[in-house]
Amino acid sequence: MESVKRLANYGKGYQHVADFQRLCGVEAVEVNKLVEQNGNASNNETDTNGRNGTKQRLTTGTNGSSKGQYKNGLTNPDGHETELAYRINNKFIYHLMHFGAGMGSETFYIIFFPFLLWNVDTQLTRCMLLIWYPLMYFGQFLKDYIQWPRPGPPAVRLEGKRFEMEYGMPSTHTIVGTCIPFTLLVLTSKQYEYSFYLGLAVALVWTGLVASSRVYLGMHTALDCLAGISMTALALPGMLAKVEWVDYVYVRSPFAPIFSFLIPLLACIYYPKPKVWSITRGDTSNIVSIGSVMLLSSWIMYHIGMIQETPRSTELLPLPQITLEWVGLSVLRMLLGVVFLASSRIVTKKIFVKFVCTCAGVDTKDIERQRELGLEVPVRWLHIGCMALNTAVTMPLIFSYLGICRPNFFNEVGL
Numbered sequence: 001m002e003s004v005k006r007l008a009n010y011g012k013g014y015q016h017v018a019d020f021q022r023l024c025g026v027e028a029v030e031v032n033k034l035v036e037q038n039g040n041a042s043n044n045e046t047d048t049n050g051r052n053g054t055k056q057r058l059t060t061g062t063n064g065s066s067k068g069q070y071k072n073g074l075t076n077p078d079g080h081e082t083e084l085a086y087r088i089n090n091k092f093i094y095h096l097m098h099f100g101a102g103m104g105s106e107t108f109y110i111i112f113f114p115f116l117l118w119n120v121d122t123q124l125t126r127c128m129l130l131i132w133y134p135l136m137y138f139g140q141f142l143k144d145y146i147q148w149p150r151p152g153p154p155a156v157r158l159e160g161k162r163f164e165m166e167y168g169m170p171s172t173h174t175i176v177g178t179c180i181p182f183t184l185l186v187l188t189s190k191q192y193e194y195s196f197y198l199g200l201a202v203a204l205v206w207t208g209l210v211a212s213s214r215v216y217l218g219m220h221t222a223l224d225c226l227a228g229i230s231m232t233a234l235a236l237p238g239m240l241a242k243v244e245w246v247d248y249v250y251v252r253s254p255f256a257p258i259f260s261f262l263i264p265l266l267a268c269i270y271y272p273k274p275k276v277w278s279i280t281r282g283d284t285s286n287i288v289s290i291g292s293v294m295l296l297s298s299w300i301m302y303h304i305g306m307i308q309e310t311p312r313s314t315e316l317l318p319l320p321q322i323t324l325e326w327v328g329l330s331v332l333r334m335l336l337g338v339v340f341l342a343s344s345r346i347v348t349k350k351i352f353v354k355f356v357c358t359c360a361g362v363d364t365k366d367i368e369r370q371r372e373l374g375l376e377v378p379v380r381w382l383h384i385g386c387m388a389l390n391t392a393v394t395m396p397l398i399f400s401y402l403g404i405c406r407p408n409f410f411n412e413v414g415l
Contacts, residue, residue, distance in 0.1 A: 016222060017155035020215050024097070025090025028156045086156045093216070094158075100213030101159065103206065104173030106286065112180070113290070114337055114391050118399070119330040122409055123312075124187055126298060127243045130250070131183050132176070133291030134239075135232060137267060139172040140284040142231075144272055146170075150219055157218040166280045171220040174228030177210025179236060186240050193316040250295055251302050252309075260299065264292040268377050285380035293385040297392035301410075310411040329404055337395045345387050352382040 018028065088094045102108055109132070117125040148169035150157070181203035189196050211229060214220040250256045268285045301307045320326075356378050357364045370376065399405035 014151040014155045017151045017215055024093045024216055027087040029085050097213040097216040100209035104176040104210045118333045126247045128183055129291040130243050131179055131239050133287050135175050135179050136287045139170050139175045140280050143167040144280055151221055155218045159217045159219050168220050168224045170227035171214050171224040173214050174211045174225045175232050178207045178229050178232040181206040192319050194319050251298050256299050260295040261292050264288045282376040282380055285377045286384050289381045289385045290388045293388035294392045307410045341387055344390055348383040348386045352379050
């Protein structure tokens with residue numbers, strides 16, 4: 001028991017993060033020593049005259065907090081700040097780990113789900129959403145409940161400051177990096193004939209890369225990542241056993257919007273408000289609104305007759321062939337869709353920020369007051385929900401009008 005406790009304390013501590021970074025070619029130095037070596041340097045500047053000509057990025061161990069404290073209330077026990085800079089001595093690992101982190105990021109799932117919907121399978125997309133957004137909500141909720149800070153010195157943080165504004169336990173990147181590949185593996189293996197073990201190997205590498213990238217970038221401890229993977233691994237078997245049935249009910253039942261839209265909306269409205277503002281509540285609203293509105297869109301399309309029920313094949317099918325025509329049409333759909341969605345997101349965000357702030361009697365420039373009132377929730381649900389609606393309804397109708405819509409798009413409902 002004592003050895004388990006020591007192992008848990010090591011996994012929760014920051015030394016192993018620094019050890020892993022050093023193993024992968026990240027060299028950390030104190031800023032004052034770097035200044036002595038290279039002349040004058042200030043926080044948050046970039047110096048390209050570092051060792052071996054590699055790029056140096058200066059970051060403080062406290063991330064701009066008051067002296068003697070780290071982000072989210074982690075107190076420096078010796079009462080002073082240690083400013084750290086870092087050098088990247090292995091560029092291949094650096095770019096590989098950033099790629100791995102990208103596979104669990106917001107940019108990834110904003111591209112991944114439209115691609116899956118427009119180019120692969122509508123029902124598969126809905127099932128993925130039904131597993132992804134509840135797990136992410138629970139993971140985000142736990143972050144603000146447990147309130148463990150992100151790693152600090154001797155580890156350094158190699159990622160942008162956006163993610164430094166939230167807590168670290170559990171790692172929601174690893175939740176995405178576990179639930180998406182393994183959900184894809186299980187659901188596609190029930191429909192298509194291919195090597196399950198090859199798919200399993202790909203899923204394991206996917207999850208491992210995402211998890212290791214979070215430690216490498218100094219954004220999570222190993223324990224944070226293990227918690228995200230474990231939580232997902234425990235939940236997936238039960239969810240996967242019922243997800244196709246739940247999808248069928250969510251599309252057909254007249255009462256489905258209560259569960260697919262109203263309850264998720266209320267869950268975001270009554271999401272616990274943290275003592276110190278962070279991006280977690282807003283990101284949670286993004287995630288839940290995407291899943292909820294896309295599921296509601298399928299329900300609406302089914303009940304107005306736009307999509308039809310078609311029983312699924314009882315036999316395993318061969319994997320669809322990747323032809324030049326499929327690649328060309330997929331690229332065309334993605335280009336048109338991404339441009340349309342990005343444009344609509346920019347426009348609708350401005351409109352809905354103005355609308356919500358006017359209704360609340362708040363100046364659009366008073367960010368602190370907006371955060372205090374929790375206005376990010378209605379703003380995110382309106383403009384991200386609008387983007388989800390365009391993804392599920394508007395773009396497929398445009399594709400259909402242009403004659404480039406994927407065959408069977410409007411027929412993929414059934415058990």
